[in-house]
Structures are given as C-alpha cells and as structure tokens.
Amino acid sequence: MPFKALKKEVRELIGKALNELGYPTVDFLVQEPPSLEFGELSSNIAFEIAKKMKRNPYEIASNIASKIMSFEKKLIKEVLVAQPGYLNFRVDKCKYFKTTIHHLLDKPGYSDIGKGKRVIVEHTSVNPNKALHIGHLRNVVIGDVIYRLLKYTNHEVIVLNYIDDSGAQVADIIVGFKFLGFPENPPKPNIKFDQYCGDYVYVKVNQIYSQDPRTENYRKIVLKELENPESEIYKFARNIIEKVLIEQLKTCSELNAYYDCLNFESHIIFSNTWKKIFEQLREKNLISYASEGKNAGCWVYKDESGQEKVIIRSDGTATYIAKDILYAAWKLGLVEDFFNYEKFFVQKNGKVLWRTTLSEGEKDHPTFNNAELAINVIDIRQAWLQSIISEILRKFVGKESDKKYIHLGYEVVSLSRDTAKEIGVEVGDKEFVHMSGRSGMYINADIVLEKLYKLSYDETKKRNPEADEKWLNEVAHSIAVSALRYSLIRQDLGKILVFDLKEALKLEGDTGPYLQYTYARAYNIIEKYGKLPKKVETFDKLVEDEEYILLIELSKISDKIEEATTKLQPNKIAEYAHKLCLYFNTFYEKHQVIHEKDESKREQRILLVYSFTKALKTLMELLGIEAHKRI
RNA sequence: GGGCUCGUAGCUCAGCAUGGAUAGAGCGGCAGCCUCCUAAGCUGUAGGUCGGGGGUUCAAAUCCCCUCGGGCCCGCCA
Numbered sequence: 001m002p003f004k005a006l007k008k009e010v011r012e013l014i015g016k017a018l019n020e021l022g023y024p025t026v027d028f029l030v031q032e033p034p035s036l037e038f039g040e041l042s043s044n045i046a047f048e049i050a051k052k053m054k055r056n057p058y059e060i061a062s063n064i065a066s067k068i069m070s071f072e073k074k075l076i077k078e079v080l081v082a083q084p085g086y087l088n089f090r091v092d093k094c095k096y097f098k099t100t101i102h103h104l105l106d107k108p109g110y111s112d113i114g115k116g117k118r119v120i121v122e123h124t125s126v127n128p129n130k131a132l133h134i135g136h137l138r139n140v141v142i143g144d145v146i147y148r149l150l151k152y153t154n155h156e157v158i159v160l161n162y163i164d165d166s167g168a169q170v171a172d173i174i175v176g177f178k179f180l181g182f183p184e185n186p187p188k189p190n191i192k193f194d195q196y197c198g199d200y201v202y203v204k205v206n207q208i209y210s211q212d213p214r215t216e217n218y219r220k221i222v223l224k225e226l227e228n229p230e231s232e233i234y235k236f237a238r239n240i241i242e243k244v245l246i247e248q249l250k251t252c253s254e255l256n257a258y259y260d261c262l263n264f265e266s267h268i269i270f271s272n273t274w275k276k277i278f279e280q281l282r283e284k285n286l287i288s289y290a291s292e293g294k295n296a297g298c299w300v301y302k303d304e305s306g307q308e309k310v311i312i313r314s315d316g317t318a319t320y321i322a323k324d325i326l327y328a329a330w331k332l333g334l335v336e337d338f339f340n341y342e343k344f345f346v347q348k349n350g351k352v353l354w355r356t357t358l359s360e361g362e363k364d365h366p367t368f369n370n371a372e373l374a375i376n377v378i379d380i381r382q383a384w385l386q387s388i389i390s391e392i393l394r395k396f397v398g399k400e401s402d403k404k405y406i407h408l409g410y411e412v413v414s415l416s417r418d419t420a421k422e423i424g425v426e427v428g429d430k431e432f433v434h435m436s437g438r439s440g441m442y443i444n445a446d447i448v449l450e451k452l453y454k455l456s457y458d459e460t461k462k463r464n465p466e467a468d469e470k471w472l473n474e475v476a477h478s479i480a481v482s483a484l485r486y487s488l489i490r491q492d493l494g495k496i497l498v499f500d501l502k503e504a505l506k507l508e509g510d511t512g513p514y515l516q517y518t519y520a521r522a523y524n525i526i527e528k529y530g531k532l533p534k535k536v537e538t539f540d541k542l543v544e545d546e547e548y549i550l551l552i553e554l555s556k557i558s559d560k561i562e563e564a565t566t567k568l569q570p571n572k573i574a575e576y577a578h579k580l581c582l583y584f585n586t587f588y589e590k591h592q593v594i595h596e597k598d599e600s601k602r603e604q605r606i607l608l609v610y611s612f613t614k615a616l617k618t619l620m621e622l623l624g625i626e627a628h629k630r631i
Numbered sequence: 632g633g634g635c636u637c638g639u640a641g642c643u644c645a646g647c648a649u650g651g652a653u654a655g656a657g658c659g660g661c662a663g664c665c666u667c668c669u670a671a672g673c674u675g676u677a678g679g680u681c682g683g684g685g686g687u688u689c690a691a692a693u694c695c696c697c698u699c700g701g702g703c704c705c706g707c708c709a
Contacts, residue, residue, distance in 0.1 A: 027649095034652060044651070047689095084689085086652070167709050223709085298707055305634075313707040320709055383635065384704055411636080412703085431701075459671070479671090491644065495637065496702065503643070503658080508671055510644080510657040517671045525668050567648090575645065575656090582656080589664090589673045609668095631671080 001111055001558040002100045006075050010041050010089050013076065017067040023049050023060070039080060039088035040552055046085040057085025075099065093548065097539035100555040104611035108618045109557035113565060114155030118370065120331050121147045123377035124252060124259070125162040127169040128241045130198020132251050133442035134488075134499050135379075135413040135435050141488040141624070142410055143377040144257040145570035148622045153565050158368055161259045162327075163355075165241050166266040169202070169437075171222040174237050176201040179218040180208060184240075194247035195444065197240070203440040229270055229358055251445050253348045255481055256624045261368045262344065262355040268327055270358060271338035274318050277326050278311075286395055287311050303388050321385060328389050332403045333370030334396065341365040373404050375568070380409040380494075408568055410493040415443065416500035432498045443499065452480035455505055456513070460631060475631055482512030482625040489623060490574040510578055512625050515616065518581040519627045521588060522613045525606070527629065529594050532610060533603035541601035542608060546587035551608065553583055557615055561622070570623075577619040584612055 010030050018025060028045040046061035053060075061081040068079045077092035123143020126136045143159070150157045164170070176182040182204070186196035209216050225233035245262070252258070278299075281287045287299050290308070297314030311322050329335045340361030344353045354365060378386060386407030393405040414432040415425065425433055425441050435442040457476035464472070487504050491497055507513040526532070542551065556576075564572040593609055596602040617627045 029649065031649085034654095038652075042652090047651080082652070084652085164709085169709085171709090295707070300707095307634085307705075310707050315707080317707085319707065380636075381703060414702090434702085456671095463669075463671080495644085498643080500643085506658075506671095508658085511671085513671055514657095517669080521669055521672080528668060571645090578656080585672060586674090588668080589670095592668070594668050630669080 002096065002103055002555040003559050005099070006041060006091065006096070009074055009076055010043065013068045013071060013073065014043060014045055014064065014087070016071060017064045021063055021067055024052055026052060033086070033088060036549065036552065038082060038086070039090040041089045043087045045087055050085065058083065061085045061087050094538060094540050096555065097542055097551050098537070100551055101539065101607055101611045104554060104557070104614050108615045109561040110152070111558045111562055112154045113562055114150060114153045116154060116156055117372050118156045118158070119150050120158045120160055120369070120371040120374045121150065121377070122160040122162055122375070124257070125164070125378070126248060127164050127167060128244045128248065129169045129173045129202055130244070130437055131192060131194035132248055132445040133435060133437065134445055134448060135442065137255070137445050137484070138410060138413050138488045138497060139377050139379065140252055140255060140257050141485050142408070142493065142570060144624055145489055145573070145622065146375060146377065146408065146568060148624060149561065149565040149570065149573070152622060153561065158261070158371065159259045160368065161262050163241070163245065163262050163264045165237070165264050166226045166269060168219060168223065170237060170241060171219050171226060172205045173197050173201045174222045174233065174240065175218040176205040177240065178222070178233065178236065180205060180215070192247050192446065194244045195446070197244055198437065199440065199444070202437065206438045226266065227269065229266070254449060255485060258347045258349050258351055259353055260351070260366070261341065262353065263339065264356050265323070267339055267356045267358060268323050273335060273338045274322055274326050277329055277335055278322070281392070281396070284396065286392055301388060301392060303391060309388055321388065324389055325392055328374065328393050328405050329396065330369050331371055331374040332393065332397065332405065337369055341368070372402060373406065375406050375408050377408045377410070380411050383407065383409050408493070411496045413497045413499050416498050416503070419443065419499060419501045422501065432496070443501065448501070448504065449480055449484060452483050452505060453477055456480050456483070456507065459507060475628055478626045478628065479507065479513050479516060479631065482516055483507060485624050486512030486515070486574060489570050492571055493569070512623070515577055515581055515620055515625060516628060516631050518584055519613060519616050519620065520629060520631045522584060522609050522616070523629045525593050525609050526613065529606055533606055536603055536607055539604050541598065541604045544591060546583070546590055547608060550580070550583040550587050550612065553580055554612065554615055557618070573619055573622050577616060577623065580612070580616060580619070
C-alpha cells in the first residue's frame with residue numbers, strides 16, 4: 001500500500017517537526033496537490049498553525065520544511081514551500097517506484113479492511129413477474145460490484161436475492177392466466193418466459209383493469225389465495241414464479257452476477273415468527289399503540305422526525321413493513337433462523353444457488369444470515385421506508401452493538417428523449433421519461449445485451465478476421481457485458497441515470513471496452529516479449545514524465561479500493577480504472593517498450609507494463625469485466 | 632402542505648464529506664497522427680456567469696441562508 005505508507009510518513013515527519021520546533025499540535029490535512037508539479041503530497045499545516053499563533057504561514061512552513069529536511073526519511077526525498085504557505089512533499093522516485101511495482105506484482109490493491117467481517121449484500125430483488133429491464137440492471141450491477149469489493153477486501157460476503165412472490169405484481173399475471181384467459185405458454189416458443197409474462201400478460205392485465213375496474217377484484221382474490229400455501233392458486237403461482245425466476249437469473253448470470261440464496265417473501269409470512277419480534281418491539285417501547293387520531297387502534301412507529309408509520313393494523317394484522325423488520329432482524333441474527341433451505345441449481349460460475357422452502361429442506365446448508373452488516377441495494381424511492389427500518393434496527397440492537405442495517409439507495413434509470421421516442425413513448429417537452437413496467441415503457445435488458453453483442457461481434461471480427469467462431473462469440477459477449485456493466489456503474493449512485501440506447505452502444509471513450517482494449521494492448525507487450533525479467537531491484541531508468549504519472553497513479557490503488565468499499569461508491573473504481581488507462585495509453589503512444597535498446601530500461605518498462613496489467617485486471621474483476629489477452 | 636434529492640462545457644459525468652494553488656474527463660466539433668509493441672488508440676484546439684442572489688472567510692463549485700428549475704417520497708394498498 002505504497003500511497004498510504006507515503007501519507008503516513010508525511011504525517012510522522014510533520015508531527016516530529018512540530019514537536020521539535022515547539023509548535024502547538026493542531027489538526028491538519030495531508031492531501032494530493034492539484035498538480036504533480038507541486039509534489040505528490042501537500043499539507044495545510046502551516047495555515048493551521050498560523051491561524052492559531054497569528055503568524056505568517058509562509059515563515060512557519062519554511063521552518064517546518066528545513067526541520068524535516070534534517071530528518072532521516074524513507075520514501076520522501078524533499079520538502080518544498082510554496083506560496084502562500086503550502087508544504088509540498090516529493091518522493092524518492094527510485095525507491096517509491098520499486099515499492100509500488102512490488103506491491104502490484106504481489107496483491108494489487110489488497111488491504112484487509114474487512115478482517116473477515118460477515119456481510120450480507122442483497123440486490124436484484126425484481127418482482128418475479130417480468131423480465132429485467134435496464135433499471136433493474138443498475139441494481140444488479142451495483143450490488144454485484146459491492147459484493148466484489150467487499151469480498152476482495154476480506155469480508156465474508158453472502159449475496160441474497162429477495163423474491164417478492166406474494167405481492168400485487170405476481171398476482172396480476174396470475175389473474176391473467178387464471179381469470180382472463182391468457183395462455184400459459186408464450187404464443188411463439190422462442191420468446192423468453194419472463195418477457196412473455198412482463199411484456200405481454202402483465203401489461204395487458206393492467207390495461208384490462210383500467211378499462212374495466214371490476215376486474216381488479218380478481219387481484220384481491222389472488223392475493224388472498226397467495227396467503228394460503230395449500231391453495232391451488234398458490235401452487236400454480238409457485239410454478240409460474242419459478243419459471244420466471246429461472247429466466248431472470250439467466251440474464252443476471254449473463255452479466256456475471258451470482259447469488260448464494262433466494263429468499264421468498266411468502267416464507268417469511270408463513271413462518272409466523274412475527275409475533276415474537278412484535279413482543280420485543282413493544283417491550284423496548286419502539287412501537288406504541290395509537291388510541292386516537294387517524295391511526296387509532298393501530299400499533300405505530302414514530303420516526304425521528306415525528307412521522308407515524310402503521311406497523312399493526314387496527315384489525316390486528318401486520319403491514320408489509322412489519323415483515324421487512326422481521327426480515328432485517330433475521331439478517332442480523334436477532335431472531336432464530338425461521339427459513340428452511342434447499343438447493344435450487346448450480347450456477348454458471350459453479351456456485352450452488354440455494355433457496356428458501358416450505359418443505360423440510362436440507363439440514364446441511366450454509367448459514368445465510370447472522371451478519372454484522374446488512375447492505376440492501378434498493379432504489380431511492382424506498383428511502384423513507386428503509387430509513388425507518390434502519391432506525392428501528394439501530395434502536396433494537398442497542399448502542400453497544402455494531403450490527404447495522406444499511407439501505408444503499410440509488411437513483412432510478414430513465415429513458416432519454418430519443419430512446420423513449422424510439423419505443424413509442426409520448427415525451428412532451430420532458431428531458432427524460434421514467435420507465436414503467438406496468439405500462440410497458442422500458443428497455444429490456446436482454447435486448448440491449450443482444451444489440452451490444454452484435455455490434456461487438458462485427459467489430460471484433462473486423463479486427464480479427466482469422467479468428468474462430470467460438471473465440472469471437474466469447475469475446476463479443478464479454479465486450480457487450482463490459483459495455484453494459486460499465487455504463488451502469490460509472491455514475492454516482494445519487495444521480496438519475498438517463499439511458500440512451502445510442503450512447504450505450506458506444507464502444508469507445510469512457511467505456512468498459514476501452515478498459516478491455518487497453519488491457520489487451522498492454523498484455524500484448526508482455527506476450528510479445530515472451531518472458532519476465534527476473535530480479536530487477538532498481539527502477540532508475542523510468543525517468544519519463546509519462547512513466548512517473550502512471551506509477552504515481554498506480555500507487556494509489558489500495559486507497560481507491562478502500563475508499564470505494566467503505567463509502568460504498570462503486571463508481572470510484574470505474575473512474576480510477578479509466579484514469580489509469582488514459583495514463584497508460586499516453587505512455588504507450590509515446591514510448592517503446594520491447595524495441596527499447598537499453599536492456600535495463602527495457603526490463604524496467606516491461607515490469608511497469610506488467611504491473612499495470614495486474615492492477616487493471618484487479619480493477620476489472622471488481623467491476624465484473626473480463627480481461628482478455630486479445631480482443 | 633411536509634420531507635428527500637439533483638442542477639458544473641453543446642451532451643454524459645468527476646470534483647463538494649475535510650474550503651486553499653491554473654475547475655477536470657469522456658462524447659460530439661475542428662485540425663492532425665498507423666513503413667514502429669492492437670488507431671476500440673493518441674496529440675492539438677475551441678468550448679465554463681460551477682442554476683441565481685446573499686452571507687461566512689485571507690480564500691467558496693465546496694460551508695450557511697434565501698431563491699429558481701428538474702425529479703422523487705409522504706395509505707391501516709403491496
């Protein structure tokens with residue numbers, strides 16, 4: 001972790017200097033200056049002391065600098081003072097490059113921030129009545145990258161996918177099949193079952209509801225029946241849901257996202273464990289009985305801003321948030337494990353996918369709950385409800401416990417004007433349009449992937465006319481996935497992602513394929529050279545600006561991974577990987593590696609390129625993007 | 632009505648937590664670069680009232696207040 005070591009050294013040097021100079025101890029920052037011209041690190045310490053002592057910051061900085069110059073230093077070479085009082089530090093390049101390259105050749109960017117901590121990441125959780133659209137994919141990709149980050153930083157991670165098998169959306173397609181005469185099988189056999197249910201049955205049923213509101217009664221009937229596991233409707237629905245799920249999960253595995261267990265909502269409801277936790281909530285005074293007002297007769301939770309949420313209705317039944325609280329408590333191991341489990345199938349990555357079941361299940365199963373931290377990837381529209389759940393859980397576990405329930409919210413994906421128009425949506429004067437599953441206004445995930453695949457296939461074939469079909473398919477698919485995943489992860493979670501099909505089909509610039517291309521380009525150098533130099537102990541020949549800039553950036557890899565993980569900002573990884581590639585390509589265009597005449601310079605460059613490929617591959621793996629030797 | 636959130640180049644976005652040194656990328660535009668490791672690349676160039684106003688500060692895209700514009704949430708439904 002070269003950059004961190006550097007920061008630490010700077011802090012120590014400053015601290016020691018303050019001590020010897022008799023300056024007061026104050027808080028100060030060690031940060032990256034706006035440009036490498038000023039050095040690799042800089043500090044505002046002189047401003048802070050100047051404020052306190054009412055003295056000139058430049059003078060203070062000069063004193064500290066000359067003091068530090070008299071100390072023995074490890075990675076730091078010199079300290080400079082800049083107006084109006086910055087303290088700028090420069091590394092000993094030779095030493096620092098060696099540290100950095102050795103780090104990258106070993107375990108690039110690794111840092112044990114997890115220490116084996118058990119974390120649940122729940123994502124996807126798409127209603128099992130439709131195919132995934134591009135909005136769902138944002139959830140899948142965010143969740144999956146968070147999983148990968150946590151895993152890499154030594155957390156014990158469990159990935160769950162919550163299946164809402166008893167809600168209105170599932171009920172709607174069951175209404176279609178059971179009451180409105182929709183055929184159980186798609187009219188054409190080549191239509192995916194999830195697409196048939198979502199694009200056709202679900203949309204049409206909702207159209208029928210709005211034309212003839214009396215038909216909505218069917219939904220009520222179905223919802224009621226879904227509460228009874230013995231009912232014919234429940235058994236029928238179970239079968240339909242399973243078929244949809246299998247198709248949905250195919251889409252996810254195409255995108256390299258996998259799960260440990262599927263947790264069915266109905267199995268929480270049937271577990272009848274709610275009463276136990278309800279008693280505890282009442283004992284801890286977390287919920288209260290409303291004797292008057294609009295919620296009279298209900299048990300309610302009052303949130304920190306004083307808003308009330310009904311937990312138990314006046315007729316004694318639990319609202320859906322009650323079930324969410326119970327489920328959250330299960331995740332953190334605060335209630336007994338009320339699920340039974342069985343194996344569902346083996347996923348493409350070889351991992352067994354489990355699911356909860358109403359039957360006895362298998363005794364010998366992994367533990368899926370009992371986490372220290374539960375991260376729930378859910379779009380931002382659920383923010384208020386999720387904050388209530390977090391609040392209740394926080395109070396429930398008490399201050400001394402570290403157990404935590406987190407809602408990782410992200411903004412929705414909407415359609416750009418052009419793309420909305422393309423699928424026949426009325427846009428008016430809006431800049432973008434929200435998708436709606438119910439009204440059929442969305443872009444299907446499989447279709448985008450297919451389009452991307454065709455594009456990448458043509459492009460790859462053009463570049464590799466001799467290549468065989470198998471390889472072409474594999475690479476084209478991988479490029480399509482990388483383009484899609486990257487476009488969904490590169491943006492801050494708090495911003496609406498305006499999806500534009502034309503934009504998404506780009507394979508150049510700030511995209512996943514750019515990373516893959518750069519990787520292949522770099523790897524090609526190593527392959528052409530055919531061997532790795534042994535035992536290079538000094539990197540004194542890496543004197544070019546482009547090498548320096550690349551190496552300094554590379555040295556920050558652990559810091560970036562750590563930051564992305566602890567702040568749950570997966571977009572940081574995409575941004576960093578892109579920046580590294582920009583720097584590498586600049587270097588690549590300007591300097592030769594295998595044609596370099598000076599042998600030791602050539603070997604040092606080979607190692608630089610090799611360590612770059614190691615770093616980039618690590619980042620790509622975190623993003624769920626495959627690195628190919630050739631594309 | 633209450634609450635949350637976004638607004639930075641023509642477009643898509645970084646930077647805001649912890650105020651600091653010339654506000655950064657990509658796309659698109661324009662002008663260039665393949666007898667040399669993959670041109671899915673690179674170089675140069677044009678393009679900015681950081682939504683607006685006020686305040687705090689030696690210093691504000693960043694903090695505070697107001698305001699305008701977009702989006703979302705606020706049922707004993709799920």
